Amino acid sequence: MRVLMCSPDLAAITDVLREALPEHEIVPTESDALARAAPNAEVIIPARTPIDAATIGSASRLRLIQQFGIGVDHVDLEAARARGIPVANAPAGPSGIGKAVAEFALMHLIAAGRLLPTHFRTLAARSIAVPFGASLFGSRVCIVGVGGVGSEIARLLKPFGATLIGVKRTPDPELADELGLAELYTADRLTEAVRNCGFVVLSVPLTDETHGLVNQSVLDAMPDGSVLVNVSRGPVVEREPLIDALDSGRLRAAGLDVFWEEPVDPADPVFEREVFATPHGASACDIFLRGTMEVVRGNIERMEAGQPLKYRVT
Template sequence: MLNHRILSRFHEPLRARTEGSHDWLDACDWDATRIAEALPDIEVYVGSRLSAEDARRAARLRLVHVVGAGYDGIALDALAPGATVATTHHHGRSIAEHVLMSVLMLSRDVLGADRALRAGRWRNVAVDPGLAFGRTLPGRRVGVIGFGETGTEVARLCQAVGLSVRAVRRDPSAPFPAALRPDWVGGNDRLPDLLAESDIVVVTVPLNPATRGLIGPDELAAMGPGTLLVNVARGPVVQEEPLYEALRSGAIGGAALDVWWSGPPQAPSRLPFHELPNVLMTPHHSGHTFDTFAARAAEIADNIGRLGRGEPLSGVVHAGDRAAGDHGHPTGHSTVSSPAGSPASPRS
């Protein structure tokens, strides 16, 4: 069963790469009752959320394949004993390009110039001698919080345009691409040093109990005026009210926020970030490129093939009790997606 609206747009590549006896069930437009009725026969579920109630219904479930890196939306404790959970990434380059774009837009006040010209006003230093100059990138310092796939891709692009990089991560001794030459990589205890030394701070860590509220009043004060904050991780990693106040008061220079404290259909924040001229707001789409999801579709399809052949899966984050010895060919509904309106049928 496929229950992920973005990935459903890749149903043909998924179909082409999963040869065998599979029923393709695209549940993106199904109501909760129809999904509940289908779950008892499902062996593979592809999506980002699976409630405890739905997980308990899926007693034959063998693989939950998350469409992304975060699996906090999957009720692990309610899964069938033999169910494995795997994730997929491929978003690092897309998010890194978004980060670089955001830094450039904030550094050159692109949004302010755009708003003014749409209103019929020319806003540049030639006509307004009081307007601050924009900044180019070489020589400025980027601090990356988290140095996994996204963090290292951010570092790679930043170094390519002349920015210097430092980073903190949970395990500073973990390897990173040999081509990177950061100023330093330290443990989380060096976060105060990173904040004090950086002109641009990029947040890329996952949300967990250790990172929730990681950036608060003290950390924002350590950045100082002029520092730009880019959050492409999760909204609650940064404390909402202190960030708003730091931006409103000018305690920091600006922020690019792609992640928020609530999601649709609610407003992204209960505070009026949209009224602040030094904030770039995007709707959690920094990784939403064709390249990201084409690569994810290919990896998910390949993992389903491995499941059927009894081979080890990639990206496993939760191994079911029977996962190591129960990899026979799926016989019920497995993966995913047929075009809307088309009948799902077994293939051999």
Template sequence: MGRASCRTPCQGLTGDHCVKILKAAPGLDPHNYLAAQLPDDVVTEADFSRPLGDQVADAEVLLLRDVPITKEVIDAAPRLKLLQRYGQHIVDVDIAYARSRGVPVARVPSSISKSDVVVAEHAFYLMMALAKRQIESQQAFGEGRLGFPETQLLAGKTLALIGVGGTGAQLARMAYSFGMEVLASKRNLSDLDGADAYIKQTWPAAHMQEMLSAADYVSLHLPLNRGTRGTIDNKVFHAMKASAYFINIARGEIVDKAALLRALDEQRIAGAGIDVFWDEDNFNPAEFEGLKNLLCTPHIAGASVDCLHALADAVALNVNRIRDGKAPLYSVEDGDD
């Protein structure tokens, strides 16, 4: 649990006081950078074995990430002054009801935290590690075998993006600079998130099989919602070349786990690099043992120290603005994501 002690008793948001901040989702600010920024405030972490609504009575700021913030949770927090996403995308928050209660909902744009660049760099690392056969290389080195294994160029290869968004746009820029050809599939093809100069060809989301069949690397950049959950399924992996690699730095639940593991086990695709998993609260690495063509990292794509410090700085600024009776920066409206 992250906690910063108050030098004066907490009086709420009036006069000299500290602010009670509750981390309402696991994994937020694991190194307590925010508490260091706000030494006069109380930063605690919820007990995730208990209902969140039972723990918010004194909270003035809730820090959010991928945990439902419903009308019931908001009603259980009479002192609530700010719902603050610890990152960019607002997921499963009743924004309209929060606004009706006078509680702003704010985020930290990736332009501030550089999270899109950080996550795209990790996706590029996974592509590079697969091309250079990192797993086999480490094994060969341990066995004293030099000159093995053979590796692949990235230059000249084709990258297909499923979805674009900020991370996809940044990955497109990186891949283009390495001499890769970039393709993309997206629901709204009129907006490529600033990556138009790097993407050679696009397909509507409903007709991406042709794109998949041309790609050497397929990277996932969709948000997780009711419409995308489980959409990367057998049809996607069957459409890919047997020599192609799949990259996921988005969300595990967008991918049909059984379909991916089957595609790897049966070598329908050459391999995969993933940084996100299914039901991460109950993560079991044993599920992935024996898959020599699977490269996993422990959900660290966004865990750059630079990004984490920038997030803490931006959230601390909003806490101080709320304390001073000012509106938070980067508030969102109903319907924003």
């Protein structure tokens, strides 16, 4: 069986796929070669490559689109439904992504709060004028998106004695109690949720509802000198209001693992501000590779056996 592994620059994923599925042909496929390769593929693993209606329409042998991760925002789900092609992902819990991304989010919260980019510049200038940042200990943190990733972030923050505020699409009092959230808001009350929070961390999927979720009104509601961390998707935050908030001091700093266009341009003006940045690498670690590989292998085996797939999106 031919399995297309898109985004072949992610060589570590290709390697674990070949190790776990030795009986199948794993074909690393560049985006510009996808149209030629798709007609012979039975499984497509998108990774970071857009899978549009034309690709789905031309893939006459396609039986499954299986994401190696959570996000399927770059897959044309309507086109897949129209052809009856199942789309599945690897949820935060079973895949290990929740823990991996939460750990990375914690790094961003600390690095941005303690002004790590300025520390780097100070070191390069051979200066001892270190900046004074903000500590997580005893702080008030708003977690926007208390799902698989957000719940793990909440658990990691407990030792800091932080007051945790959650934002979730639907109310869930039991989850709020389990995680020790002081308050749990629905998304329509986001501006209320972020008030008085020194740190806000975003861990929501990119959907029509979350596109531009953090806009001028939300940023204006955050206290002066606060910190924003985004480990979800770049377009969840409106770009120009973010830059304005950094320039005005409304935001002390931002931690960004995701951007509006990726790969991000290193000359992007956002890097002229107090921004701790990483290249969409929050999940890139061993527990993600092991856990997600088990999810992917399991679904391919179920597909071959004619059994119901797990973690279907369509």
